Amino acid sequence: MKVIEILEEAAKRVHKNVKHLAGTKESGTDHGVGAGGDISRRIDIVAEKTVLDYLREINFECTVFGEECGMVELSPNPKGFVIMDAIDGSTNAVRGLPFYCCSLAFTPEDRLGSVTDGVVMDLHNGDLYSASKGKGAYMNGKKIQVHKEKPVYFVVGVDISGISSDALPRLAPILAASNHVRHFGAVALELAIFARGLVDVFVDLRRKLRITDIAAGYLIALEAGGYVVDENYMPLDSNLSYDKRISFIAAANKETLAETMRKLGLPNNA
Known part of the structure; x- marks a missing residue:
């Protein structure tokens, strides 16, 4: 097999x-x-x-x-x-x-x-x-592939569950600019529906995700044509450690990724 x-x-x-x-x-x-x-x-x-x-x-x-x-x-x-x-x-x-x-x-x-x-x-x-x-x-x-056309409703996934008080203000610009914010409570599945084209951007800046949470969904999102980077605009990577915690930004295209990174005040190398 x-x-x-x-x-x-x-x-x-x-x-x-x-x-x-x-x-x-x-x-x-x-x-x-x-x-x-x-x-x-x-x-x-x-x-x-x-x-x-x-x-x-x-x-x-x-x-x-x-x-x-x-x-x-x-x-x-x-x-x-x-x-x-x-x-x-x-x-x-x-x-x-x-x-x-x-x-x-x-x-x-x-x-x-x-x-x-x-x-x-x-x-x-x-x-x-x-x-x-x-x-x-x-x-x-x-x-399947990520949503490439201009959507009727621009949907942003944002995970704020258990977010620290110092990290929350960083999300204010994207929350204020988005009329359709969603979070469902299972990151792997949220990356899968992002890959399917149901969500345009997904942001998790909590520094709480484990490798087990993201490994499969990360690959599926990339193979569906999405862009997924860390806070420094680098591909996600780590050794298999239980101590490692990850943040990420996923977007359906380079332009949307660049705009999202800009709103978050993060490095943008697009």
């Missing part, structure tokens, strides 16, 4: 195993603090176990870099890393809000920038987003 097919099958199994849990009291039971630093919920544990069990079943030679489970070596000679956020949007999943996903990515090296394959499964409705480096982005097998 191709790597992308392995990730897709793992995500489909997660969907099958957790869809009955979302919104239930059982889904939110406390299972201690995970490797990423947040409380692991029952639905997170079931989802991660599903992925790990499947990778073991097919003897996929890799090391799993998981948000809850930490580093799990599945082979003495791994061919790379599976970057796993088995439930992105755990709060939504536990409360029954219909916006949460499974995010899986593969990299042959210990780098975010080396990701070659990514899958984001919308665990509410079963939509499957996927991308392999250099081969485009897809939703349910149909090629």
Whole structure:
């Protein structure tokens, strides 16, 4: 099997195993603090176990870099890393809000920038987003791309959840200039719908995102023709570390990216 097919099958199994849990009291039971630093919920544990069990079943030679489970070596000679956020949007999943996903990515090296394959499964409705480096982005097998034309409504995604008081004023210009601001609570899925052309800009300057949150969605957004950079107008990259925190700006074209960076008072090399 191709790597992308392995990730897709793992995500489909997660969907099958957790869809009955979302919104239930059982889904939110406390299972201690995970490797990423947040409380692991029952639905997170079931989802991660599903992925790990499947990778073991097919003897996929890799090391799993998981948000809850930490580093799990599945082979003495791994061919790379599976970057796993088995439930992105755990709060939504536990409360029954219909916006949460499974995010899986593969990299042959210990780098975010080396990701070659990514899958984001919308665990509410079963939509499957996927991308392999250099081969485009897809939703349910149909090629997708970011919104290239002038939209009827210019939609800006902005994550301010838990933002620090000193970072919030930086967002004031873009918030004031945007009549249609959205945030749904699962960054991987938000990058997927950005890749699909439903959102024109997405901004997260909180310095809170982990690599597990963004690895798959980042590749899907790039392969759909989007531009995704950090606060210094550089491509996102990092070694696979639980201490690393990321901010980013995603835009559908260079002009929109340049204008967004200008409004945010950030470097603009476009």
